[in-house]
Amino acid sequence: MNGLTKKVLITGGAGFIGSQLARRILNEGSEVTVIDNLFTGSKSNIYDLLDNPRFTFLMHDITQPFWGQFDEIYNLACPASPIHYQRNPVETIKVSFLGMMNTLELALKTKARVFHTSTSEVYGDPHVHPQPETYWGNVNTLGPRSCYDEGKRAAESLCADYIREYGVDVRMIRIFNTYGPFMHPRDGRVISNFIVQTLQGENLTLYGDGSQSRSFQYVDDLLDAMQKYMELPLKKVQQFFQDRNMPVPVLNVGNPGEFSIKELAEMTLSLIPESKSELTFKPLPEDDPKRRRPDITWAKELLGWEPRIALKEGLPKTIEYFRSFIKQK
């Protein structure tokens, strides 16, 4: 960097999280390059950035190698919602593994710092609750979610080996359920489903009896944690995890506040009082995790961070986004 503008690459930068990260980093004065194959990402998410001279968009699939000299690489590219990643499972596991490999190879050659976004899905259907970073998970290698879960697990192992073998500076987080503006309107996960269904006056679909709990993190909290983590000096990061006997820097980032799916449905209905939607129930899909909640002790300690935006605050902002989005159509 040496006083020059910081150069940042974001894979998946036209997606829900990546596009907002790109906007933040641009606003801080850095140069941002976004790589996205636009499978689940969308040009409309970064439309306002396209005429910024410090912004570059490259349509590319990270299963193929890519090049460039960057100070920091955020690896966010991967369809994250079951209805998306199950549409082409082979592509999903390839993006996860090959995309990670290509990212790490580039970082190794150019000495870039890497931020990798793993997922709470590596814990699968957990036997430990809440999940600390040291929990190994309970994941099916052969089910319909495996392309995502096992792809992400193998990507973590790749990171661990590039750290151990080659000293690449990789910081990993496991993201728990996150919501907010710029979510894919057909994301297929519960918050966007409920909001879109309620706005369109359709009934809300609950699986099982709706008692399964989820933690919901507002996207701004996630972005805060990501940036704080990425800014830490390498030595501080290394020391922190070494002290905790963890071979690799990995932090849970999520909101530990628990809500049942039914509570979420009822809150959504109450925030859109004009809607005529009602609750309906369907059987639980295969391998659907029953319960997941992050232990964020380490993130608190290392980053001095914790989620600040409660569901009752974040949900109205998300509804507002979807309202304008649906109106535009």
Add this chain to the structure above:
Amino acid sequence: MNGLTKKVLITGGAGFIGSQLARRILNEGSEVTVIDNLFTGSKSNIYDLLDNPRFTFLMHDITQPFWGQFDEIYNLACPASPIHYQRNPVETIKVSFLGMMNTLELALKTKARVFHTSTSEVYGDPHVHPQPETYWGNVNTLGPRSCYDEGKRAAESLCADYIREYGVDVRMIRIFNTYGPFMHPRDGRVISNFIVQTLQGENLTLYGDGSQSRSFQYVDDLLDAMQKYMELPLKKVQQFFQDRNMPVPVLNVGNPGEFSIKELAEMTLSLIPESKSELTFKPLPEDDPKRRRPDITWAKELLGWEPRIALKEGLPKTIEYFRSFIKQK
């Protein structure tokens, strides 16, 4: 095939198991091509096959694509012993994932039947004992064994997706500890260590107190199971696993007879009475699985197979092989 000679490809065919499989299949009159990068495989394992007109050796690394028209592909390529796979962990996970991907792509294009050798390591340090195929495992994504364990788990997921999405005919097994002639003399796992140490009059190293149990399968039993499984009609295989609510054909193949490491050490010493070796003890390495034993109910039912060669019968044959091997040097 149509009455023509069957064409078989074996990746990793210059290794311990692959070389003996190649010899068997050649003896049955088929054409055999072996691909091996000779990292842990050895030309000496297939030296007697090289002048057979139905045999072809191709030195190649399966992380790079390969081509050819085969009826059957056995995917065996991967360093399987910790001291080998930890020498280059990034290469190990790449062989596992990319090798599987390249194998499946070739099978998809050419309609070849695939046999994939997964491993009991996908169960990690199991909480269920013995392990049935339905057990999801307990594996660390970030430890020193992860390159192998998670690479193999992701390879299973790839198989599952190529089966579901593209209808590729894949049969998977999870191999438990296997020993016998043609093992790598520096395999680093317990049976070869003990035999080589005893033959050379060195002391035998036990980890912990030596009470951890292992199951030991003689290689001929494994080869019998592999060939029986590969010969079954696709419909029979599909029906069997469908009836058991298993989305993918996967069988444990191992010997459920349990021996403690200490019993094995003592048996080895008693079979080489001229040796002056004694037992020594070291601390347990990180992530070392404490106990693993296959549930082979499904293999018995589907293949009418079970291991027939007991340790007291297989161990002398293996000692004989190592004796001649060490003498040659």
